[in-house]
Amino acid sequence: MAETVVSFVSDHLATLLREEGSLLGGLREEVQFIKDELGHMRAFLKVAEPKEDDDPRLQEWIKQVAYDIEDVLDEFVLRFAGYRHHGFCGSLQRILKAIKSLPARHQVASEIQSIKSRIKNISEGRQRYQVEFGIDDCVTGSSTMNDSWRYSRDDALLVEEAKLVGIDQPKQHLISMLLEGHDHQLKVISVVGMAGLGKTTLVKKVHEDPDVRKNFPVRAWVTVSQTCDFPKLLRDLIRKLHKDLDKSAPQSIESMTTAELKEIVKDFLQQAGRYAIVFDDVWDVEFWNEIKFALPEGNYGNRVMLTTRNADVAPASCTESQDFVYKMEPLSIKDSWTLFCNKIFKGNRCPDHLMDVAKAVLDKCDGLPLAILAIGGLLASKDVSRIDEWEMIQHSLGGKLERVKRILSLSYNDLPSHLKPCLLYLSIYPEDYLIDCQGLIPLWIAENFVEWREGMSIEDVAWGYLGELIRRSLIQVTRVFYEGSPVTCQIHDLLREVILIKSREQNMVTITTGQPMTWPSEKVRRLVVHSSSNSSNIQHHQQRQFYSFEHLRSFITVRSTNPLLSKIFLSEVLRSSKLLKVLELVGQEIEETPNEIFNLLHLTYLSLFGTKVARVPRTIGKLQHLEYLNLGNTGVRELPVEILKLQKLRHLTVFQRVDPSDEDFGIHGFKGPSKLGGLLALQRLNTIDASSGSVIVIEIGKLTQLRELFITQLRREDGKELCSSLANLTSLRELSVESIGKGDDREIIDLNHHLPSLSSSSSSSSSCSFLQSLRMLFIRGRLEKMPKWVAHLHGLVRIDLNWSGLRAEEDPLEFLQHLPNLGEISFCGSYQGERLCFKVGGFLKLKRLWLRKMEGLRWMTVEEGACPNLRKLVLEQLPLLEDLPSGIQHLSHLQELGLYAMSSRMLEKVENQEEESEDYRRMTHIPEIVIGSYTDDGGWRIRRLWGKQKKTSLA
Template sequence: MAETVLSFVLRQLSTFLLEEGRLLGGLRREVQFIMDELEQMRAFLREAEAKEEDAQPTLQQWIKQVRDAAYDTEDILDEFNLRARHRVASQIQSIKSRIESISAGHQRYQSEYGISAQASNSLSAVNDTTWRYSRDDALLVEEDKLVGIDQPNKHLIAELLKGDDYQLKVVSVVGMGGLGKTTLVKKVHEDPEVRRHFPVRAWVTVSETCDFQFLLKDLIRQLHEAGKKPVPRSIESMTTTQLKEITKDFLQQAGRYAIVFDDVWDVEFWNTIKFVLPESSRGSRVMLTTRKADVASASCIESRGLVYRMKPLSFENSWILFCNKIFNGGNCPGHLMDVAKGILDKCEGLPLAILAISGLLALKDVNRTEEWEMVRRSLGGELEGTGKLDRVKRILSLSYNDLPGHLKTCLLYTSIFPEDYEIACIRLINLWIAERYVEWREGRTIEDVAWSYLSELINRSLIQVTKVFFEGIPGTCRVHDLLREIIISKSREQNMVTITTGQPTRWPSEKVRRLVVHSGSSNNTQHHQERRNYCFDHLRSFVTVGSRNPLLSKMLLSEISRSSKLLKVLDFFGQNIVEEIPNEIFYLFHLKHLDLWGTRMETVPKAIGKLQHLEYLNLGNTGVRELPMEILKLQKLRFLEVYQLVDSSDDDYGSHGFKAPSNMGRLLALHRLSCIDASSGSAILKEIGKLTQLRELRITKLRREDGKELCSSLANLTSLRELSVQSIGKEKMPQWVAHLHGLVRIDLDWSRLRGEEDPLESLQHLSNLVSVNFCGSYQGEGLCFKAGGFLKLKWMHLKRMEGLRWMRVEEGVTVGYSALEPASRAGFV
């Protein structure tokens, strides 16, 4: 979609003129001309692209020319600080000439297709504005608003729990995409009675293109964590046969278990995985979701299992879901009744289609019937006689087309993740920021704006929340398979993302701007040799997805770093084969985002100080324990995370932090800082007090005698919202905690507070507090939630509190207890 690309480049041009205009001299007029011409083209591109499929090849070619010119304009802007001014001047003149030529086509097609700028601007009823993230908004559809799911839910739970046989039983849920199979099975899997009956549980997403080794490793990790046993460290180097053996051995000894295999596509997968599941498994259960009847039947034959066929919602339930989403459970106005029912008829009882079209209609003016009629007409004649699946895709396409430009770009970017991949929301929004998809808004942080983008996509039901963190903030999300097909198609059209799996593949002839490597099993030297000569001159982002990618040889990383001078994003998240940063990376002038989470990094070179535009540095779960002084040169750094996870059996439970350099307080742009090792004394705590923009702070190994210094520093951090402190044997709740009125979350780990003082006494008057996490923090027998306290508290995590015997909740107090481990469960008074 050229209009989306154009909108993005126009924002960059506007920023460029503001920031660099005085250095342009006479070129300023040329850049302004380019900007004005592109703006004129954007005024009708949206409608032109709506007609593109039916248009002559000449119009399609013209749209491609606009897109390519926009991309090349972006290249020139980014090269401004790298190349000689005379060369940039020549490039600006060249692109100006191209745009003048393209502009002539603009005038011709505007007349030929009857497209007016005014009409095209009014196509979307949604203004290109930013929505503030509201934690009261529906993340998808609240659980109490799910409809038509109660009876299937009860039926499947009963099927899992009934019978005293010791044989493994399989329950398969089958139906077309968009019916809500995953939603139903997830609700069953998370049911409290099911959780109690099956102490060992796991959820594995299979998808059409799954990596079987990766799947087995994921299953092993989940099973061991559920069974509270250490995950074997050698699994990364195991063969498929060894992984199968270790999985089967564990399940034979585990007692009753429940495993879900979500989105199974072929019988071959079941015929392979079934040999990992012991036949005599003490009444264990396996659930499958699939679109294919043969998969459901094959999985249930041997185990005398159940095939449950999902059906579309009745019109009554469809209407309830429709009104829940648009009118928040209220009634549809009478003047919209006919058009609303006409639209709902097109959804044919498919929850995905209902949610998508409802998300679109919720933003329309209920007093303007013509806006709703326009939507009904858009779903009109073309859908008659087409298959149900095609109708759903048409509805999803309409919901996509209704998005403002900035949200289209953000949604298209989700195509970098594989099918059924659970996307970490914090990773996604930081990638959006690094790609410059998020616009600054006065009075708000860039992260808040990015969260608001995600919130709007969720509320439109184009992104689905899969896990929710404290305060209702989305933790992970996904894009439905059917919508993902549309997104990938549109992403390819505009050369937004190039994806490779590491398998032998032909590289595209077009310029690669964003290269994404998915996990794969191939390490074909010949194909790597072919890639060695490939040009990455226009590459903006290099992102990896998956735990291990053979393509990530040091040679390829060096090659990309050496030739991709415009690179802004390097994301090696979870790549445990990456041991060091190639030297060439430190010459990437434009690099803004460097994610090395879960890699095998142990040291950070002093050359890190050369990356003066770096805003995001993630060294979480690595071996790095100290940062060089040169890190202080990174004055734009917003996000700094350095820690190493510690096994839960360790007395130092939580994380190893990093020893910060002196003068850490110079990094004034920091919003998130994790995880400072405070064992060296109070000097670093004093420096923290200078970081007044901090919103999230994690500290480990806080000494008893340094609590006063931390309290003094925290008084300066008026924007602080999340605080995590892991202390060394503190016996009393620190007094400073009661003064942190802005906090929404606090974690206190391994403080071992004495029993004579109820730690809730100091926390209950923090009016914004939503989440409290105690882990080994209290040795007393009882906790009391007093009336008038904890006005917003929703989540209380209590772990490893072996002495706890009772909890009293006074009348009028409402608290959600989300995590009470067996050793912590107490009586409630």
């Protein structure tokens, strides 16, 4: 496994030789020698890695040397980099600096010579190992990647949907158990089975089934996991129950005791009506003994479902005669084969020459879906003409649970070297943690796990890595965005166990929860703090004995808030971690930025998201290597001019959330220096306050690398300058523009200006690249006219128009209907006209449509052939719209119709239909209709009409 470390350090050396070569002086030749030797090590380890379990000595030896090399190189850069001066005075400073640093240079030279000597010993040892194991050192030191890793949003990322087999019968069986019987007592159904059988997948399908949703209007899903914090779980349950009924959970739950939280749950469920709650991944009997007192029996026929791998939990929870234990069985041979072929051959038949070895491999999976998908993901990357590669994998498989772990280890070992650290890095997240993909990508980049590729941004390369791990079934997508790209993901518990072991073996990550722990004997390189039920322990424990963090590269908090991180502990970590590159303190109770941060000259990634920091000191300019700065949801409203010194800065996020209870919910941006355009490397700018005038808008046009741009407080007179600036942003993918003011009183956004490189011909291919690259457009403010260039946004997939107030003659549908990729529209106060008509042949890709607060709208028409793929339609606060859209029966793929605060006449028509009526026949194809009305406390009262019977289910 040392190949990962060697690969990382080798790439780091290449960067050093390229960017800091002038500083190396006489050491350049020595460093080049080390780099070349690391290439040979990397090639050798690539072949030797499968034998690591037999003799890990060489791996351990090289791993330690590789880490030592990284330390010496980072120390070298820390001492000598960043002193480039110009002119006569600059020359004098260079001479003086060189004289002063001679002892330090001598020390680095001595350390490099020592490493060179150790590497020579390793080279001799490598030759002995080649003879002993018969390993042929014939692999080149450079890794290659074919196009298969590239991320494609056309891939079926929700693999469960495409690859579920053998689930229909058990699903229907469990549904019948939930629905049958007329008893009024609480019924508990436990689904039990070993890890990897698909218990969670099955129960999730049952929980989301329309018949179940119809019969149980109050539902919640709670993941328990092995490291269960019971009070936290109860708070999570309370929030989910309130959210299901579109209510806000009381703030007081944060300070309640366990007993008080149980009472809150019990009282809520008693008043809410019939409920069905899932507790996923229950590990011990004690959990059920605790939670059952919070679940009222009631007289409604309530249901609870558990999933567990512990055979003792199921009978303990299902003690009454009406309760039920469902034993999850492995897939049948037929279903296993179907899943196997779906994964590897995309549903096609297995080639004849691979049939025997394929069946032998499948036989060792024992019908476990997790094992089949994992081994299938591995085999799918192999050449189908190379039966020897398949046979090698077959012979490597070992029984049951340990075999699954072996399969997962094989899947890891088979990964290209650039993907291994990315997967191991997921060990920083707790069990069952929902990983934010957009947050993960910059962490991978900051850790130097992602290779630069010619003609591609490094972010696109990283998304490609994620896509490859998904295709190999090593990462499970839990939520996708409008166009299929992953939003959140998870790793299976068993895979997490595997990568935790491998991560510890590589000394990649050290995790603490604040409980007393034995720190690794090796140098801690990445320290991750997780939350703990006893959050004071880290204070007391660490104050007794601090550990050396001089080799620390990353310090990350996950689900961790004060007082888990005492100021003393944080200060000690920052003070002694001179080589720190990644610092993430999300949600910490920090009121000001610790001064120690500005001495971290290697720092590449800094996130203080959700802290109470309100000011950025001028010393921010010392962080010359900073590429990612996240001050989102803080009190920061202005950045000092020293921010312009950060020439490597690519992601800048600074905003403050407005009170969410405000109907016109938005954010405050930050005021930047007048020469913001000097940050030429910026790719994400979120959110710049443009109220200071046209100067800042003009500066935006100099940021030609921008991919995401969020502007707030735009003045009307700056619209022309903004259009001129946008024409220069040829890589822009996401644009959000917000004007000064609130609601209907917002100032006009004047964007109806000619873009300099836009041809007057709508069919011309010479339109500016900004128009071709933009995928998301959000405009919050009044528009006198719809910008003509919007009709040229052929790559657009989503548009939001809020408070645009377009007049009837400026029908926004005319501009949007022929955009070939538009999948989502949200209008709020966007149109003053009386009629909206979706014309035949228009909006061919549209899947989701929200229409809100357009007080003049009286009629809505959908012609046959319009919006053929619409899945969700939401109408909210349209007081004059008294009938369902004319032609709604043409929306054959519509899955959900939402009607919120609509006219009483419309609701009466929808709710009181006779089955023989024309209106009933127009909507009978819609599986779910959701009706919402305001409650006295400002929340929503939800009613659902289900299926063809459209019987009301009161929530």
